[in-house]
Amino acid sequence: MSDLLSPLQGHSEPRVAVAAQGEAGVALTERRIVSLVQVAAWSDRLAQVEDAVAAVTHCTPPQRPRGSSLRETTTIMAIGPGRYLVESADPELAKKLTAVIGPDLGAVTNLSQARSVVRINGPKATWVLSKGLAIDLDPAAFPPLDVAQTAIHEVGVLVRRIAEDSFDLYVFRGFALSFWAWLTEAAAETGYRVDPPGSA
C-alpha cells in the first residue's frame, strides 16, 4: 500500500521566503520520525527499565529532569518522573522495547505516528520561537539537549534544543498543519527557507 502520509504533505516542500532584508533567518525542515516510543517505568523498577532501554538502543537515558541523551540515531528525552520518549531510526523499536519491558517493569507505547517534528535552525531561531514560547531560551537557562514541554499558540509542543541555533519541535499530529502555518507566519519577518522533508 502507499507510503505513510505526513500531515504536512503539500506544505513542507522546499521553498524560500525571504524577508525585506533578503536573508533567510531560519531554515525549517519537517523531520520524518521512524520510531517514537514512550517508556514509562513503575517507580520501583526505574533502574531495570533504564537498563533495558540502554540495552535496546545503546543509548543511556538522561539522568536529570528536562534532559535528553543522544547516541547515533537514538534520542532519549526525559518527559516526566520515570517517563521517556525514545526516538530512533529503528522501525522495530517499539517491538524491541515491548519485548524487554514487560508489565512487571513498566509500559511501552508506540507514538511514532502521533507526533510531527519540525526542526528550526538558523541565526534567528530563538527570535522566531520567542514569539510563541514563553520559556527562557538563553543557552545558560536552556542548554543544548534540554527538552521542555510547553505550548506555542495553544498547541502543546515538546521542544528539544539541538544546538545554540537549532531546535526540534514535536507537536501532536492533528495540530501539525495549524502549527506549521503559525510557524511560517512567525518566521516571515526574518525570512525562512524550507528544506526538503526528511533532510534533517
Added chain:
Amino acid sequence: MSGFRLPSCGLIDRSRPLHFTFDGKRYQGFAGDSLASALLANGVDILGRSFKYHRPRGLFSAGVEEPNAMVTLRSSARTEPNCKAPMVELFEGLEAKSQNRWPSLGLDIMALNGLAGPLLSAGFYYKTFMGPTRKAWMFYEHFIRKAAGMGAGTQLRDPDRYEETNAFCDVLIAGAGPTGLMAALAAAQSGARIVLVDDQAEMGGSLRGTSLTVGEAAGDIWCRSALAVLSALPNVTLLPRTTVYGYYDDNTFGAVERVSDHLPVPPEATPRQRHWTIRAKQLVIAAGAIERPLIFAGNDTPGVMLADAIRIYVERYGVSPGQRIALFANNDGAYRTVAALAKAGVTVVAVVDPRPEIGAEARSVVEGCGAELLTGHVVTRARGGRRLAAIEVTPYDPANGVQDRLHRSIPVDCLAVSGGWTPTIHLASQASGPARWDEALAAFLPGEPTQPWQAAGACSGELSTAACLTAGIQAGAEAARACGFAPSPISVPAVGPEITCDAILPLWDARPAGGKGKAFVDLQHDVTASDVSLAHREGFRSVEHLKRYTTLGMATDQGKTSNMAGLALMAQERGLSIPEVGTTRFRPPYTPIALGALAGQARGAHFRPLRRTPMHDWHVAEGADMMEVGLWQRPRVYRRDGETVEQAYIREARQVRQSVGIVDVSTLGKIDVQGPDAAEFLNRVYSNGFLKLPEGKARYGLMLREDGFLWDDGTTWRLGEHRFLMTTTTANAAPVLAQLEFLLAAVWPEMKVAVTSVSDQWAAMAVSGPKARDLLAAVLDDIGMSNEAFPFMGVREGHLDGVPVLVARLSFSGELAYEVYAGAHSGEAVWRRIMAAGEAFDVVAYGLEALGTLRIEKGHVAGPELDGRTTAEDLGLGGMTSRRKDYIGSAMMDREGLVDDNRMKLVGLISRDGQPVRSGSHLIVPNGESPPRSLGHVTSSTYSPALEKYIALGLLEDGRNRIGEALVATYPLKGHNVDVEVVSSHFFDPEGSRMHV
C-alpha cells in the same frame, strides 16, 4: 503670533524635508520632527477641540502626557484615532486629521456647549438622565453618543500584522533618560542580562538636545556614546519606541513596541506593533517625571504650554512656540526654559513667580535675557480666543492670596507654565503600597515595593541631572547584585552647572476669589476647578468619588497632568493636606494600547489552532461541509449538487441503513491504559464492571463524576491481559486523560498503571450498514469476519492491504458495524481503499449530521444528553451503575436529589405535524396554564429517514410514565411550536436485531 522654526539648533535633519498634511492642508517638516513640532513650526495653533465644551486647543506638552493634541492618523483601513501628536514621528506623506470638531476645526458648532457650560458641569449625565427622568436617557442617548467621544475608528479590517514575543532578563530598565542609561551601564558591565526600554525613537530622555555638559562632552554626545557602548554589549537589549505599560505578578511586564508606526506602511512581513511579555528578576523604574500645569482662567488657551515642553521644542526640534513668551512658574527648574529661549534668541517678555524670592541661578538667567521679573505675582487669566494674546498678572503673597484689583495685562503669544514636577509612579504603584507624600517636592513618590523593583531618578524625586546619574548607577548596580552578579563600581560623569528644581512653592490655584472664566484642571476631560468645588459641595469628597463624579483623570491620559491639581483643590476645599486626602492608584496600561497588539498573531485563521484528522484532505477534496467541533475540523455532510444539508444527511443516513457507510471517528479520545493494575483501575473509574472483560473484547463503559452525575461514555477494548485501549467522547478526550492522571498520581499512586493519549496515533473510521461485513471482508487481509469468528464487541488485530489495523465490532448506528483503526499516517490510504472497494457495495461517506441521525434513531446518548446535569438513571443507563463495587461517583450517586422520581428522564419525541423539532425547545402541556410550565426540553433532533418523520430526544419530568402523551415543543424566541408525541427513546430496531446478524 504663532510658533516658528528657529534658524538653527535642534536635533532635526534640515537636509531631509518631509511633507505631510493636517486636515488636508500640506505642510513641510524635517526628519527628526514629531508631528507636534512640525505643526508648531508651521504656525498651526489649534490642533483639536476639547472633549465637552469643544474649546479650541493647542499643543500643551511634548510627551505622552499630552491632553489636547489628539489626532487621527492615516486613512481608510489604517485610520487610527486619538494619537498624541508629540508622540507621532513625522514621515513623508503622513496624513493627520483633527478630531472632535464639525464641520471644521476653525468653526465647530459644538462649541456652543461652552455657552451651556453650567449645564454640562460635573455629574451632568447622572442628574439629567437618572432617577425620576430615567426614561429621558432612551431619548437622548443617540444624540449624546454622537456628540461624545474623541476620534472615530474604522470598521475596516486592519491590514497590518501584530506580533507578540517573550523576553527574559535579569534587569529590566523602564526609561532610558540619564537615570536609565546610567543604570544600564552600571548593571551591564557585570554581565547581567539587561533590557532597556524607552518610549522615544531615540533614547536619552532629557539629555537629548540639552545644553548641559555631561562628562567631557555635551549631554547629547555623552548620551550617544553611552548608547553605543550599550548596543555593542551582547547582554543588552535596547528597545526604543517601546512602552512598559503594565506590571504583573512574578515580575512579569507587558510592553508594546511600535515597530512600524513611524513608517507610512510596515515593510512586508514586519509587524506594525509587537507586544512583549518580559519576565525580569529585577526592575529599575527610571520613568522620569511629568511637569504639571497651574490653574488660572483660560489656562487652556492655545499658546499656554508646559515650560519644559517649550524647552524641548526649542532644544530638540529647533522650534519656538511663540515670539513673545512669558513664564509662569513656582519653581527654579522652569527657568531652564528661559535660558533655552534666550540662547535661541527668542524674546522672553516676563517671568511671573508667586515666590517672593527665587534662586540665584534662576535670577541671573532672567537678568541675562532682559525679561521683566515679577516675583510675588501670579497669572490670573490668559486672554485670547484662538490664540493667546495677553496674560493678566496680579500680586500674590502666601498670607493674603491673590490681590486681583491690582492686575495688569502683558501682551504675549505664548505662556510657559510650571507648577512643579509629578514623578511618574505609575508602574511602581501597580506593585507597591500606598504612594508616599514628599513635602519638599509637593509630590507623591513610589510606595513600598511589593515586588522586586526600585525606582531611581526623577520618578523617585531626584530632579537634577547629576542626582539622576548617581541614582542610576546605584540602582543598576544594586539590581545586578540582587540577581547574583558582582558589578564593579563605575564613576559618575561630572555634570556642568544646571538649574535644579528646588524651592517649589506649592501653589495650585491662581484664581482670584470670585474670578470668572473657566480654569481647567483636566484638559482632556474638560474638568474645571469649579467642577471639583461642585463635587465637594454635593458630597463627593473622597478622591475615588471625585474621580468618578467629575471624570477627573479618567481620560486616556490617565490624568498625567491633572491628578495632582485635582487632589490639591479637593484638599483645599476640605481643609486638609494632600496626603490626608490621598491619591488614587494607577492601573495598567500606562498609555493606551491597540487591541491588535494584544491579539498578536491570534486572528483570522490563527485565532485558534485547528486540529485535523488524518482523512481531512479527503473530506475537503470530496466537497464536505467542514464544521468546527471544539478545535477539530469535521465533515458535516458531503453535499451533492443542489442538495440542502438536510437532503444530504437524509440521503447519507438512508444509504447506511440500506447498504453501508463510512464515517471518520478519529476525533474520539483514545487512551492507552497499561499495567498489571490496569483492569482494576478501569473497574474503579467506570461504573460498570471491567475486571472480567476478556481479551479481544470491547465493552461500553460509563464514567461518573465524583458527585455522582454522569460524565462520559465510550468503549474500552482489552488488547491484552494488561493492556487496554480506552475511547472517550471527542469533547472529553483531554479532561478524561487529566482525570485518570490525577487519580494515578494523587489518589492511587500505588497502582501500576500508565495512561497515555494515543488520540493522534490512530486514524479511526466506522464502517456501518448491512453490507459492512462484506465490504471489510473484501479488504482485510487476515481477519475472519464471520459472526462466529468475529462476534459483536469483538476486537481483532490484523492487516488491511498490509497496513496493521485494529478492528472492533461496535455499533453506534444500530447497524452491523465495525470500527477500523489504522496508524494515523496510513489513515487516508485505508479510507480510500475501503471507499474504492466499497463501490461494489454502494458505500457512502457520511458526516456528523447523519451520524447524529443514526444515533438518535437508536436513542443513543451523546454530548447534548451528557450535559453534566443528568445521571445514568436519567438516561436509561441505570443498569450500568454497579451495586457490587465502589467506583468514582458511586458514593454520591444515590443522593436524594439524584434519585428523585420526578427527575427529567430521557424520552423520544415524534413530531405529529410534520414540522422539525428545534433542539432547545421546551416541552409544555398543550392548552395548559399560562405562562406554561416547562416540563423538560429537547436535546437532539433530526429527520428520521427510517421513520420518515421528524424525531427528537428530550429530557422530560417523569418522562417514562408519560409515553404516549401529546405535548408541545415550544421555542418562544422563534415563535416555533410543534405538537409532539412522547415515545420510547429507542425509535428504531429496539431489539438490536440489525447489529447482531
